[in-house]
Amino acid sequence: MALKTTEVEAKGGQSRHRSLGLSDEQALRIYEVMRLARAVDERMWLINRQGRAPFVISCQGQEGAQVGTAAALRPGSDWVAPYYRDAGVVLWFGMTARDQMLSFFARREDPNSGGRQMPGHFGSRRLHIVTGGSPVATQLLHAAGVALASKQRKEDAVTAAFFGEGAASQGDTHEAMNFAGIHKLAVVFVCENNGYAISVPQSHQMAIQNVADRAAGYGFPGVVVDGNDVLACYEVARQAVDRARRGEGPTLIEAKTYRFTAHSSDDDDKRYRQAEEVAIWRQKDPIQRYAIYLREAGILQDPVEAEITERVNQQVDDATDYAEQAPDPTPDDLTTFVFKQEHKP
Amino acid sequence: MAVKTVIEAIRDGMDEEMARDESVFLIGEDVGNRGGVFLASDGLYKKYGELRVIDSPLAESCIVGVAIGAAVNGMRPIAEIQFADFIAPAMNQIIEEAARFSYRTAGDFNLPMVIRAPWGGGVHGALYHSQSIEAMFAHVPGLKVVAPGTPADAKGLLKAAIRDPDPVLYLEHKRTYRLVKGEVPEGDGVVPIGKADVKREGTDLSLIAYGLMLTYCLEVAEKLAADGISAEVLDLRTIRPIDRAAIIATARKTGKVLVVHEDTPFAGVAAEVMAIIMENAFDALDAPVMRLTGPDVPAMPFNHVLEEAFMPNPEKILAKARELAAV
Ligand SMILES: Cc1ncc(C[n+]2csc(CCOP(=O)(O)OP(=O)(O)O)c2C)c(N)n1
Numbered sequence: 001m002a003l004k005t006t007e008v009e010a011k012g013g014q015s016r017h018r019s020l021g022l023s024d025e026q027a028l029r030i031y032e033v034m035r036l037a038r039a040v041d042e043r044m045w046l047i048n049r050q051g052r053a054p055f056v057i058s059c060q061g062q063e064g065a066q067v068g069t070a071a072a073l074r075p076g077s078d079w080v081a082p083y084y085r086d087a088g089v090v091l092w093f094g095m096t097a098r099d100q101m102l103s104f105f106a107r108r109e110d111p112n113s114g115g116r117q118m119p120g121h122f123g124s125r126r127l128h129i130v131t132g133g134s135p136v137a138t139q140l141l142h143a144a145g146v147a148l149a150s151k152q153r154k155e156d157a158v159t160a161a162f163f164g165e166g167a168a169s170q171g172d173t174h175e176a177m178n179f180a181g182i183h184k185l186a187v188v189f190v191c192e193n194n195g196y197a198i199s200v201p202q203s204h205q206m207a208i209q210n211v212a213d214r215a216a217g218y219g220f221p222g223v224v225v226d227g228n229d230v231l232a233c234y235e236v237a238r239q240a241v242d243r244a245r246r247g248e249g250p251t252l253i254e255a256k257t258y259r260f261t262a263h264s265s266d267d268d269d270k271r272y273r274q275a276e277e278v279a280i281w282r283q284k285d286p287i288q289r290y291a292i293y294l295r296e297a298g299i300l301q302d303p304v305e306a307e308i309t310e311r312v313n314q315q316v317d318d319a320t321d322y323a324e325q326a327p328d329p330t331p332d333d334l335t336t337f338v339f340k341q342e343h344k345p
Numbered sequence: 346m347a348v349k350t351v352i353e354a355i356r357d358g359m360d361e362e363m364a365r366d367e368s369v370f371l372i373g374e375d376v377g378n379r380g381g382v383f384l385a386s387d388g389l390y391k392k393y394g395e396l397r398v399i400d401s402p403l404a405e406s407c408i409v410g411v412a413i414g415a416a417v418n419g420m421r422p423i424a425e426i427q428f429a430d431f432i433a434p435a436m437n438q439i440i441e442e443a444a445r446f447s448y449r450t451a452g453d454f455n456l457p458m459v460i461r462a463p464w465g466g467g468v469h470g471a472l473y474h475s476q477s478i479e480a481m482f483a484h485v486p487g488l489k490v491v492a493p494g495t496p497a498d499a500k501g502l503l504k505a506a507i508r509d510p511d512p513v514l515y516l517e518h519k520r521t522y523r524l525v526k527g528e529v530p531e532g533d534g535v536v537p538i539g540k541a542d543v544k545r546e547g548t549d550l551s552l553i554a555y556g557l558m559l560t561y562c563l564e565v566a567e568k569l570a571a572d573g574i575s576a577e578v579l580d581l582r583t584i585r586p587i588d589r590a591a592i593i594a595t596a597r598k599t600g601k602v603l604v605v606h607e608d609t610p611f612a613g614v615a616a617e618v619m620a621i622i623m624e625n626a627f628d629a630l631d632a633p634v635m636r637l638t639g640p641d642v643p644a645m646p647f648n649h650v651l652e653e654a655f656m657p658n659p660e661k662i663l664a665k666a667r668e669l670a671a672v
């Protein structure tokens with residue numbers, strides 16, 4: 001049973017963000033990170049299509065679900081276990097456009113992996129971003145383990161795990177939610193349901209409408225939220241994070257959203273979804289929608305928007321220039337760090 | 346020095362490490378109140394409480410995946426797989442995740458965690474309570490795999506594994522649990538990972554083994570001595586990183602080597618040992634290197650005739666060793 005469905009614009013009102021406890025600055029910061037995530041992603045596609053880099057996997061369309069939920073956490077002390085689309089999450093947690101571009105170009109300096117992993121495989125011990133591999137859903141168990149350690153040490157950190165609705169079919173998803181439920185761990189599970197797992201639609205992924213309904217089977221609440229309404233995502237995440245921090249256990253948030261791009265730069269989404277469907281969802285672009293709200297709320301005047309655009313473009317340009325020219329790893333880097341070594345070479 | 350069984354040594358090892366370091370904890374099926382199905386953790390639940398001795402749900406991927414997360418966040422988990430035979434559901438977490446956290450982050454992350462798994466046959470355990478899994482996991486770079494055969498090594502290697510900054514698969518042979526007794530030094534007695542041990546010096550031939558086969562090889566060496574054949578017994582103790590130097594040294598010393606394990610032969614540990622000898626000590630050999638292993642069938646049957654036919658035992662090892670000595 002879904003406990004709460006947040007109506008998109010129904011609440012309306014000029015100060016919806018304030019009623020959620022967000023200052024104007026925080027509301028704008030959320031907007032800027034969404035813009036940055038989108039802009040980095042768009043630049044990556046451009047570069048990929050020019051043949052200057054082999055692979056992109058996108059956050060586009062899901063920035064609201066990502067930044068909205070991540071914004072309820074405390075970067076630095078809380079933890080995230082993101083999946084490959086979560087550029088919005090990791091940017092909120094302190095990664096930079098440069099870090100992302102270094103990973104996109106697979107440079108030696110890439111802080112996620114030293115150029116070893118494909119783009120989108122985020123990880124930073126310092127930023128409390130648990131490294132992710134490619135097999136889906138494994139990170140949900142890691143999140144449960146991180147939260148177990150917090151509980152064992154009686155720390156109040158909250159861990160959020162992010163995944164797609166396709167990954168929800170994996171056994172690890174069940175095992176992680178079951179374990180987190182048993183031990184009332186401070187985990188927030190965030191399912192970014194974009195309706196497809198590559199080409200497979202939700203109707204072939206599960207026999208139910210809402211992934212969130214499964215939470216009942218694990219003894220904690222499940223919430224469906226409009227993933228393209230960033231403030232709604234923040235609101236449900238705020239409640240889930242507070243609940244977790246109070247020691248009341250996990251929450252499963254299902255953010256209904258959509259990806260604007262193909263699954264990756266190697267996919268052709270015309271083979272399995274209609275252009276009209278994509279167009280309809282583009283009308284619900286979480287960034288556009290939030291911009292309209294912020295303008296109506298009177299905090300995103302033209303000069304402010306221009307400044308944000310300027311900063312975002314500047315970061316993307318700098319990151320691209322820097323990363324494209326940064327050195328590759330050397331063949332000697334192939335064999336390092338199979339095991340822990342005290343110092344990076 | 347006190348005389349202990351292997352299972353007591355393992356329990357002592359966990360107990361002492363948990364007392365020494367608050368970040369060490371145990372998670373697995375039935376490890377709590379029950380003390381583990383083999384009583385490896387007997388008494389620890391009472392002593393350390395439910396936050397440090399955790400009865401997991403019946404889900405191996407969960408046990409290992411949660412251990413990984415806890416290790417990320419500053420803990421030193423010991424993840425117990427009830428029987429090595431049931432490790433398959435956790436393969437993805439072990440191979441795709443644990444083994445490459447360090448590599449895939451260029452050293453940003455490391456996982457100080459131990460996966461304990463009771464393994465091996467000769468216990469009427471049939472197909473699903475008898476398996477040897479060392480070769481499958483030793484194939485994976487990023488994992489350390491140890492398989493002690495004596496109480497002192499069991500305790501010392503467990504301590505080393507717990508203190509190690511990387512994931513270690515710790516294999517404890519079920520048949521040795523109460524069969525093998527031996528002196529265990531007072532104090533830490535840490536046994537370094539990656540070091541084989543000459544358990545008996547000899548000059549005519551070398552027997553290389555680990556786990557239960559070590560006990561059998563020592564028995565065989567005694568019998569060979571009665572025949573006037575001096576057998577050296579090298580206990581690998583660690584499967585990976587394998588102690589190349591010790592293998593090469595014994596091969597050079599005796600010129601005749603028999604490798605024994607109960608795991609199936611194809612692409613197994615013996616094959617690797619033989620390759621090391623071929624690459625490094627071919628010129629010192631007086632005979633082709635031999636191996637005696639379990640047969641190439643999927644697993645060990647329940648019926649006692651079939652089980653005995655599967656398992657290497659002292660008689661089979663003795664016959665093979667005499668064959669080698671006669672070359
Ligand atoms: C265990 C596993 N099987 C298959 C794949 C290949 N794969 C990568 S992403 C993906 C679809 C994932 O869909 P979903 O979880 O809904 O996330 P989305 O990409 O839609 O955001 C598949 C099949 C994989 N990465 N891991």
Ligand SMILES: [Mg+2]
Nearest residue numbers: 164165196197
């Ligand atoms: Mg999906």
